[in-house]
Amino acid sequence: MSLIKVLEILAILVGAFSGFIEARRKRMDVVGIFTIAFITAFGGGTLRDILLDKRPLFWVTHQEYAILIFVLALVSAPAIRTLRRVISERLIIVADALGLGLFSIVGVSQALAAGMPIFIASMMGVITGIFGGILRDVVCNEIPMVLRDGRPYAICSFGGCWMYLLMQKVGIPPDFSLWASAMAISLARILTWHRGVRLD
Amino acid sequence: MSLIKVLEILAILVGAFSGFIEARRKRMDVVGIFTIAFITAFGGGTLRDILLDKRPLFWVTHQEYAILIFVLALVSAPAIRTLRRVISERLIIVADALGLGLFSIVGVSQALAAGMPIFIASMMGVITGIFGGILRDVVCNEIPMVLRDGRPYAICSFGGCWMYLLMQKVGIPPDFSLWASAMAISLARILTWHRGVRLD
């Protein structure tokens, strides 16, 4: 199993988890919880694949991804009310930051592999990283958090994507650059959030 | 004219109708009414075709579908204020349930024909069935009804899609399985709604 795949599965799990929480907060039913989890987990990657015209989509070739989310929704839906009391906001931010890093770097590396020019590849990384969350918020009828809370979020993704592109240019082994830049994004997000850095 | 086509036209009419009602309730203008009807009627099938990478889209090959909605919007826009008083909520639920059944089964059968694995095909059926309504509600600035009202909706579609897949596996003639499972979805939706079954 390639490294990209491991990253992608991790990112999907984290995305689905943040979808669960949000859907529960909006008092959605079981189907709503599954749908929002699915949208958050697969939204970014699906848009990336559609923009790159890559078919079959990654969750079509990997039926197991969708089945995994499905089973998780079934299992966790009843437990999630209790779960919410245990889960602190801090944990959600950390999980979400991990997802942001993983998705972004998977996105930029796949766009590069599809022969996109460099600036576009970095944009694809950011889109893959943030679009799931935007979709989740739009369907939940809120202005996407990414766009309004004044905290560095997309900017962390953007910086990390360029870090990856530079490391590739310089000739650093892909495996290392993948992990390093994904980590850099997650850390940047967690640290700036913790310090209360603001953008606007 | 194949059976799938008949089902599709019926589903489009029903979808457009529910779009008309919703757009009118939001006091949209004529263009808004047409757009919402169009989105509700074609949203699910368009997403399905994009995900399956099937081109030209079904409403491009069948120009007459779009023209039909267009003429209906022109004709019915002035009448719809009066219409609303005549149309009971019950009628809307029934029309919508028919659309759900028809769209879902058209979706699952086309995904199967496109060589999708079984679980993905069932997901495509659900997506085709519910996505038009989700888009309608998102554009009308509401949390999609499907995801929050706690009534069985997507679940009926999911069950019916699996019923169709099983019937195909067992070797029942396609024409019969198409109608039977579409009917099953619509009935399941109408009955659970009538009985007030809740999910959450």
Next chain:
Amino acid sequence: MSLIKVLEILAILVGAFSGFIEARRKRMDVVGIFTIAFITAFGGGTLRDILLDKRPLFWVTHQEYAILIFVLALVSAPAIRTLRRVISERLIIVADALGLGLFSIVGVSQALAAGMPIFIASMMGVITGIFGGILRDVVCNEIPMVLRDGRPYAICSFGGCWMYLLMQKVGIPPDFSLWASAMAISLARILTWHRGVRLD
């Protein structure tokens, strides 16, 4: 550089500008401003390219478009608070009307070049013209202005697209029909708005 290209760049600039204003009004941060500008400027054309299955997307082949918006967002974000006081509503309406005309006609001519049937081509023109604004409003959590304010908007686009299609049929030189019908759309929008014409 072809005429279509000039029109497209103009339309993108105008779209991005209306995105800037809207994002600032919603008190979004720098990233939000860039994202909304990007969505408004490229949304319509991207949907058109996806529906026509045209790849690479126009903003992938023309990296410079995306970079242009990026630089503009960086430069104008700090200035935009001051800008807003200078910019009257009238100016926004005019800029937006120009964008509507330009995008619609680029859309219809490209759909025609892709071999779409005539009615579908006119729909593609309208979609390209109005979809960026719809996306902008949906992400900003509002009912799209196009669909609810009762002023002629999509109808101007629709009329202009048919004017273009007719001029092509009659054999008028493309360069002239392009400009003439784009201008007709913008003028129709500005005049009906100025006169307070209502639809519903």
